[in-house]
Amino acid sequence: MSPQLWVIILCGATAMTLSLGIRASFGLFLGPMSVDLAMSREAFAIALAAQNLLWGIVAPFAGAIADKYGPIRVCIVGGVVYAAGLLLAATGASVGVVQLGLAAVGIALGIAGFSVVLGAVGRAAPPEHRSLALGIASAGGSFGQFAIVPVSQAFVTSYGWSTALMLLAAISFMLVPLAYGLGERKIVPGMNQTIGQAVREASGHSGFWFLTAGFFVCGFQVTFVAVHLPAFIADKGLPAWLGAASLSLIGLFNIAGTLIAGWLGGRYRKKYVLSLLYLLRSLAFVLFLIAPVSETSVLVFGAALGFLWLGTVPLTSGLVAQIFGPAYMSMLYGGVFLSHQVGSFLGAWLGGRVYDATGSYDAIWWAAVVLGIVAAILHAPIADRTLVRAPAPA
Amino acid sequence: MSRVIALGLACGLAALFVLSLGLWGRYGATIAWDTFLAYCL
Numbered sequence: 001m002s003p004q005l006w007v008i009i010l011c012g013a014t015a016m017t018l019s020l021g022i023r024a025s026f027g028l029f030l031g032p033m034s035v036d037l038a039m040s041r042e043a044f045a046i047a048l049a050a051q052n053l054l055w056g057i058v059a060p061f062a063g064a065i066a067d068k069y070g071p072i073r074v075c076i077v078g079g080v081v082y083a084a085g086l087l088l089a090a091t092g093a094s095v096g097v098v099q100l101g102l103a104a105v106g107i108a109l110g111i112a113g114f115s116v117v118l119g120a121v122g123r124a125a126p127p128e129h130r131s132l133a134l135g136i137a138s139a140g141g142s143f144g145q146f147a148i149v150p151v152s153q154a155f156v157t158s159y160g161w162s163t164a165l166m167l168l169a170a171i172s173f174m175l176v177p178l179a180y181g182l183g184e185r186k187i188v189p190g191m192n193q194t195i196g197q198a199v200r201e202a203s204g205h206s207g208f209w210f211l212t213a214g215f216f217v218c219g220f221q222v223t224f225v226a227v228h229l230p231a232f233i234a235d236k237g238l239p240a241w242l243g244a245a246s247l248s249l250i251g252l253f254n255i256a257g258t259l260i261a262g263w264l265g266g267r268y269r270k271k272y273v274l275s276l277l278y279l280l281r282s283l284a285f286v287l288f289l290i291a292p293v294s295e296t297s298v299l300v301f302g303a304a305l306g307f308l309w310l311g312t313v314p315l316t317s318g319l320v321a322q323i324f325g326p327a328y329m330s331m332l333y334g335g336v337f338l339s340h341q342v343g344s345f346l347g348a349w350l351g352g353r354v355y356d357a358t359g360s361y362d363a364i365w366w367a368a369v370v371l372g373i374v375a376a377i378l379h380a381p382i383a384d385r386t387l388v389r390a391p392a393p394a
Numbered sequence: 395m396s397r398v399i400a401l402g403l404a405c406g407l408a409a410l411f412v413l414s415l416g417l418w419g420r421y422g423a424t425i426a427w428d429t430f431l432a433y434c435l
Contacts, residue, residue: 003396010403017407030429041429140407147410150417153425181399230427244427 001129004183008124009133011181012117013140015075018175019082019112020141021148022168023051023105028152032161039095047099049345051106056341058110063119063330064195071120071182071330078112079175081105086172090165112175114141114313115337119330120182122321130321131270134314135262142254142310193389198328207323207382208332211316212339214274217375218312219343221281221368225305226250228351232361236293246302253306261311262318270315270322271384275376277315281308282372289365323384 001009030044066074085104088097118134125133148171155164193201202208230243264273288301317333324332347368354364 003400006400007396007403010400010407014403014407017410027430028425031426143407143411147414149425149430150414150421153421154417157421157424181403240427244425244430 001125001133005124005129005133007181008183009121009136011178012121012137013143015112015117015175015178015182016114016137016140017144017147018171018178019078019109019144021144021146022082022086022152022172023109024145025149025152025168026102028149028156029161029165032156033092033098036161037092037095037098039098043095043099047102049348050099050103051109052341052344054103054106055109055113056338058107059113059115059337059341060331060334062111063115063332063334064328066116066119066330067328068195070184071116072179072184074116075112075179075182076176078108078116079173079179081111082108082172082175083169086165086169090162090169092162108172110334112179114138114317115330115334117182118313118317118333119326122317122329123326124183127322128266130326131265131314131318132262134318134321135259135265135311138262138310138313138317139255139258141313142251142258146248146251146255193327195328195331198324198331201387202324202328202332202335205323205383205387207319207384208336210378210382211319212336213378214278214375215312215316215336215340216343217278217371218316219340219345220347220371221343222309222347223344224347224351224364224368227348228355228361228364231355233293233298235361238293238295238298242295242298246298249299249302250306250309253303254309257307258310258314260307262314265315265318269384270319271379271382274312274315274319275379277308277311278372278376278379281305282369282376284308285365285369285372289362289369319382319384322386323382324387 026048030039030041033039034041034044062074062078081104085101085108087101088104089101091097091101117137121133121137122130151171152164152168155167159167226247229246230240233243233246234240261273261277284301284304288297291297316336317329320333320336321329350367351361351364355361
């Protein structure tokens with residue numbers, strides 16, 4: 001890979017580190033903010049739920065603009081909105097203002113998040129290196145979830161929540177210079193299409209819908225586990241530190257898993273790697289459910305699931321680029337990602353709902369198993385050949 | 395020039411990794427894990 005391509009990959013990975021890392025820190029603020037602002041957990045949770053949905057809703061539109069005009073200006077706007085959202089929350093003027101700030105961060109994630117960054121990387125990388133390049137950029141997001149959280153905690157402990165949010169706003173503003181590293185809009189095959197033609201082409205391709213359905217399952221599974229695993233562990237009478245340790249293991253193994261998934265996607269057909277990944281997730285769930293729950297089984301489950309966590313990102317985005325070409329990759333991947341966010345919302349909400357209704361997480365665990373098998377099956381028939389289009393009339 | 399920028403970014407990420415390990419050691423115990431787990435991810 002050329003030094004120019006490495007600059008784009010590393011700028012993308014660093015942007016992902018910052019944007020996803022800061023976003024993963026918000027739970028640290030609930031305690032001190034709820035005390036100072038008399039902000040209920042529900043009010044905080046509503047803001048974060050809105051943040052996640054806005055992230056998904058904005059992504060395809062921001063992606064379309066990035067595909068049309070290049071990623072630089074879009075990512076600059078994303079960085080400014082991100083910093084502005086954090087500053088708004090830092091004022092703590094009222095609960096509503098804090099919610100508005102956190103929601104603005106969701107919009108910024110949609111603008112400068114996975115879809116736009118991966119689109120820039122996907123367009124810059126030649127097909128033979130694309131999957132690994134997407135894996136490295138995606139792993140930046142995984143790395144951020146591990147790396148930025150202790151930085152945020154250090155800020156909160158040392159300076160209080162408001163100053164901490166301002167400092168994070170300053171860090172998020174780094175997205176602006178990093179945007180310049182993503183490169184100008186590169187001319188790639190397929191750019192003679194209009195946005196409408198690209199949308200019609202994708203919506204008429206069964207593979208797009210299979211990928212969309214599969215990514216829904218990914219969002220459902222990972223968010224259900226992230227939100228409800230600690231409570232599940234506590235219900236089994238295991239120590240509280242185990243919940244934190246298992247999620248930390250997920251975060252650490254996720255970095256390696258995402259890189260390896262990207263590498264595998266360059267060597268083997270991505271749809272089969274995706275099917276395998278979803279099958280292994282289901283297998284991990286089944287083994288975890290039928291084995292006696294112990295400290296060891298929880299830690300092994302965390303490591304195994306972490307390895308399978310966000311490997312879906314380079315594979316799914318790589319398949320979008322492979323089938324439809326990289327010209328409208330940000331927009332099309334943004335569309336697929338919206339389904340991921342809806343799945344995330346349902347995984348978090350239904351987990352709580354089913355637990356309240358039945359007093360157990362069993363039904364939702366088994367639903368996650370079945371959905372994983374369904375996702376594995378759905379990816380197998382994807383027609384992953386690159387679409388050949390008639391040349392544009394002269 | 396590109397090589398220098400790429401190396402700088404890689405070194406920056408590596409430095410962040412080392413810093414994070416240190417900060418996890420220093421501040422990990424002060425994290426309110428219940429809210430972190432429920433609202434972070």
